[in-house]
Amino acid sequence: MMPSRGRQLLFGLSGLLALGSLIIRDAFALPVTSFVSNGPVGAEVGAFPMSGGSSPSGSFTLTRIPVGATIEQAWLYGDGWPGGGPSAVFAGTPLGAGVAIDSNTHHVTFRWDVTSLIAGNGSYAASATGFATNHGLGLVVAFRHPSLPAGRVIINDGSGELAHGTTFAESTTFDALAGPATLWLYTNGDDPGPLPVTGEEIRFNGAIVGGPIDANLGLRASLFEIPVTAVDGVNTLEIRTPADGGADNFGWPLAVLISSALPDHFPPFSANGARCQAQIGKVTGGLHAKLQKKHARCLDMDAAGQRACDTIMRETNINRAIERAKAILDEKCSQDDYGELGFSGTADAVRDGLVQKVIDSAEALIRATYAADYANKP
Numbered sequence: 001m002m003p004s005r006g007r008q009l010l011f012g013l014s015g016l017l018a019l020g021s022l023i024i025r026d027a028f029a030l031p032v033t034s035f036v037s038n039g040p041v042g043a044e045v046g047a048f049p050m051s052g053g054s055s056p057s058g059s060f061t062l063t064r065i066p067v068g069a070t071i072e073q074a075w076l077y078g079d080g081w082p083g084g085g086p087s088a089v090f091a092g093t094p095l096g097a098g099v100a101i102d103s104n105t106h107h108v109t110f111r112w113d114v115t116s117l118i119a120g121n122g123s124y125a126a127s128a129t130g131f132a133t134n135h136g137l138g139l140v141v142a143f144r145h146p147s148l149p150a151g152r153v154i155i156n157d158g159s160g161e162l163a164h165g166t167t168f169a170e171s172t173t174f175d176a177l178a179g180p181a182t183l184w185l186y187t188n189g190d191d192p193g194p195l196p197v198t199g200e201e202i203r204f205n206g207a208i209v210g211g212p213i214d215a216n217l218g219l220r221a222s223l224f225e226i227p228v229t230a231v232d233g234v235n236t237l238e239i240r241t242p243a244d245g246g247a248d249n250f251g252w253p254l255a256v257l258i259s260s261a262l263p264d265h266f267p268p269f270s271a272n273g274a275r276c277q278a279q280i281g282k283v284t285g286g287l288h289a290k291l292q293k294k295h296a297r298c299l300d301m302d303a304a305g306q307r308a309c310d311t312i313m314r315e316t317n318i319n320r321a322i323e324r325a326k327a328i329l330d331e332k333c334s335q336d337d338y339g340e341l342g343f344s345g346t347a348d349a350v351r352d353g354l355v356q357k358v359i360d361s362a363e364a365l366i367r368a369t370y371a372a373d374y375a376n377k378p
Contacts, residue, residue, distance in 0.1 A: 031158040031172040031255050034101075035073050040148040042066075043155070043258050045184040049136040049221035057127035060139045065121050069145035076112040077138040077157065079188050079251045080131035086110055088128040088137075091117045098128070102159035107189065107251040109159040114139070135188040136221040138254055151260035152177050160252030162200070162241050170252065171238035176259035178232035178277070179342075183257055185237070187213055188221040190250035199242040204228045205235055207285040210292070213239070213250065220250075227288075227361050229281030230259040276337035279328060284358050287325045291362035294318050322359070326351055 044065065048058035056078065065071075076090055078098060088095045090112065098110030118124070118141055126137050142153045154174045162170060183204060190213045191198075202210035202224065209226050216222045237255055294317055298309035335347040343350045 030160050030170055031156040031252060033154055033156050033174070035142060035153070035155040036175075037072055037142055037144065037153045038151075039144060040146050040150055041072070041142065041144045041153045041258075042069075042148050042151075043140060043142045043153045043184070043256050045138065045140050045186060045223065045225070045254065045256055047136060047138040047186050047188075047217060047221055047223045049188070049215065049218040050134055051219035052133050052135060054131045054134065055127065055129045056131070056134045056137050057125075058137065059123050059125045061123050062118070062121050062141060065118075065141065065143050066145040066147050067120065069120070069143040071115055071118045072142045072144055072153075073155070074113070074115045074118045074139065074141040075155075075157070076114050076126060077140075077186070077253050078110045078128050078131065078134060079107050079138075079159070079253045080110070080135075081106060081108070081133040086128045086130035086134075088112050088126065090114045090126045091124045093117055101157065104159045104161040104251070106249065107159055107161060107253075109157070109251070109253040111157065135219075135251075136217070138186045138188070138221075138223075140184075140254060140256055149260045151179070151258060154257045154259075156237075156255045156257075157253055160239075162239060162250055162252065168242075169238055169240045171236055172255055174230070174235045174237065174257040174259075175233060176230040176235045176257055178230060179260050181228050181230040181235075181257055181259040183209070183224070183226045183228050183237065184255065185210070185224040185226070185239075185252075186222070186254040187239075187250050187252050190215050190220055190222055201240045202226065203236075203238040203240060204285070205231065207282075208289040208292075209285060211239075212296075227284075227357060228257075229277075229284065230257065231281075270340060272334070272337050273340040276333035277341055279332040280341075280354060283325045283328050284354055287321060287355070287358045288362050290321045291318060291359065294321075295362070322355060325355055325358075329354065 042064060044062055046060035046062065048060070050056040076088060078086055078088065080086065085097060087097050095112045095114070098112050100108050101111045102109050128134070128137060140155055142155065154176065156172045156174065160170045185202060198212045198214050200211045200213040201208050209228055210224050213222050235257065239252060294314050298311065298314055329351045333347065338347060338350045
């Protein structure tokens, strides 16, 4: 069941085909939908960490906004321990006190509207004072431009929490368009490991697409950008931690899904097209998880001083997984099927492009989550 503050309006999303829309909310800790926009739209998320303190300060660099785009919504986030009433400054402009949008056992999430202060790509300084304890600031910007593909931007925010020995899983849902999508996930207060404060899984519609959540921005915050495949309607994002009583404790204030509708091909597709689309999601999601796991296992063994990673076997298994993914796509998707889904080029070229995106994404995820070890990756 979808949390109540988003449920009533989300059922009417099919009519929101032009302008961005704010979602009215009531008190509920899990991130839920606060903003939806449909059409030629996009979004970008930024964040910087703080190891703990009352006055975070840093900058965000935006690079995805087309020249001339309309900024539909931009919010600055600060997540802190109870006891503070913070105020912020963004791009040199005092914002005053933040709005406490939600709270959980250990964290309160504050938000400031900075829509009018975003002028396009570039660097934006931000700072805040008055927190009891803070672990950094986050930023989301939603924009519209004719050059962007038709799709839907969904911003979910709140005050989710994964807590020591008590909360091992939390989830949020998006009412998305079927097709390729980009998932942004921002957390703070998370520790870099080693065990027992590691091992988290990021799951999208049940498939593992990322993790662990180990302060990939530095002490103590993480930001993930993950390619996923959305289904038409409800999509579930879940964070799971090891149920061993020693899991990390961290806040989850923001998740954003950008689902790109396949041009001029809204569901339902033909039977063959639908089968191909389902296989693309299943194969690419599974391959991403396998590649991430193979690399992570080597790095984890190396960091823990366990037996040396068998890199030859790892590369053999990775290549085998890649070839298996290609074989399944060859079996399930013809050139006509790819064309119906909006892809151009030969079947081999489309297949190779899909697989290469997964390889690049998995490598980027490993590089981000194992930043300290990646330079010496076995």
